[in-house]
Amino acid sequence: MLSFNPLRVQVGVKELTLDHAGDFSFISHAHSDHALKTRVPSILASEATVDLLKARGYASGENIVHEHYGTKLLGAGHVLGARQLVAEGDGGTIAYTGDFRLSDSLCVKGAEIPQCDTLLMEATFGSPEFVFPDRESVAKEIASWVTEKQKEGIVVLGGYALGKAQELNKVLNDYAGIAPVVEEGIAKINDVYVKHGVALDYVRSSSDEGLKELEKNFVAIVPMNRVNNNFAFQLSRAYSRRVSAAVATGWALTERFGSMQKFCLSDHSDFPELLEFAEQTGAKKIFTEYGSAKRLARELRKKGLNAHAVEEQQKLLMAWGE
Template identity: 35%
Template sequence: MFSVKWQNGILVTSESASIILDPLKKTPNYDFAFVSHAHMDHTVAFTDPVKIKYSTRETTALYEAVSDRKPRNVVPCLYGKSIPVHDFQLKAVNSGHVFGSAALLLDGDGVTFFYTGDFNFTDSLTQRAISPCDCDVLAIETTYGRPDFVFPNREEVYDSIVQWAATTIMEGHVPCFFVYPVGKAQEITRLFNLYTSIPVVTHPSITKTNRTVNSFGGDLVFYDMAKEGEELLRSKNCVCLFPTSLNLKTVKLVHPDAKVAMVTGWGLRFGKRAADATFVLSSHADYAQLLRFVEECGPKKVYTVHGYAGLFANKLKRMGFDAEPLEH
């Protein structure tokens, strides 16, 4: 009997096997796991040395770059290629979120189940948007599942970022962007590579992830701040990328010429905070995109997870869907 429930992650069970999707904590009761992408809140399954994990090669490589750990027993998934696992057919498809990210199509017990993982429903400079998929059961992330999360036009945000950086350099400061090393770092690097001649200097943690992307055929151009980027940083004719894990005020103390910018969808909610600028650029779908995505998948049953899962499930119910949040 096919079932979906929350058990520190999404646990999908069929007649003969169970698969856990992106568990947040270690959890013993499953046969194998799926890791959708390399953001740390989704990679806990990689820390289990024994159980079989399914993930893309790109995600596994990024995890190794970020954590300095090599996960064991990982079966690589190729986008669009089905893998038989017990009585399931498992297929990873592009989710549009970050490099290597995958949604999961799972066929088992005559049910087509689709798990989005974190996803984006619009093209970016580095990722293609996710494609909707006809399914019986949809498990969808609802990080921005509230009506006031309406993201601005991406091209206009790109334009504002470049304008701000150019002005900041002209004023004698170094434009510094605080970004996730996986995802936004590649998008901002590519933005400046494509549309400007301003060199991109990277914190070592971002140097590692950018290099990993290039090892799969990427063409990102950047300079590590501890090596060749040091001179560029001194010249102040560059942009600089720092990981969001660093403290913004500390960076300003170390680099007094820095002007700092946040680049995140959450900018809609928190404004500038301690930053000099905030740009609303997200790797997730916004509210309208989430709704459109569900409609285009046409599922009989929807499970919502993360963020505004309850609120979004209620909205879907009012639209006539059988929807419920998966409890954390």
């Protein structure tokens, strides 16, 4: 029997933990900082993820393993370097998606669809209300809003530092002809994108060019958790100029962000894409995790698939139970 639980897969003689700390961990992408704050002796990840982990100070690079023990890493879309893990065993093929996006974004190609017997998939937006608008029209909407607001003052766009910030950067470059001002944390991630072939044009806020840019009505990309009404107010006071702020996230469909403008731009699959992905893998057994895990499992069962949500309790038991 192929040994499998939502945290681990047995690959040959090695036990591989999935996005959690262990002796040997598969890190699907560089968002998973919860797993990486603990020292992990060996990490299996894509080259781009390793570069991003280093840029973010999560890994030194010494603990990276290059032996895959028969596993395959497939593209997951989502953010640069994101991979799914596919492992073979006596009981069949297992696929673990990590976070994924099925369709292409401006910076990364969409996820590949693994053929597998058992599938462990994310369900962040796994509920029917999450149907994302067409990406191209959102990009155009952002570009025209920014162009309009820049005439009045400073424009600040908030998004996750890894993934969303680069997508916003690309939108500004390609749809508005703007090179945004970014602070060092985002600039370092941008550098890794550029190294891996994603063309991005941006200005470091601390550079000479950046300081000059800040004297004008600049457009800045800032980490999501920093952008709120108070931040806009402080910025407006510091520069004595009007500030327009917006956030870009999949949660724009259901959440409010104070009086800020919001754009629906996600690095995850929406509900229809999650269904499509699950069906096309041909999996006989599906486990869902994160977000709307229970709802997605129910919707998949309605389609005749054998799907169940991974309970947090079950995860903990499996992690610490022996």
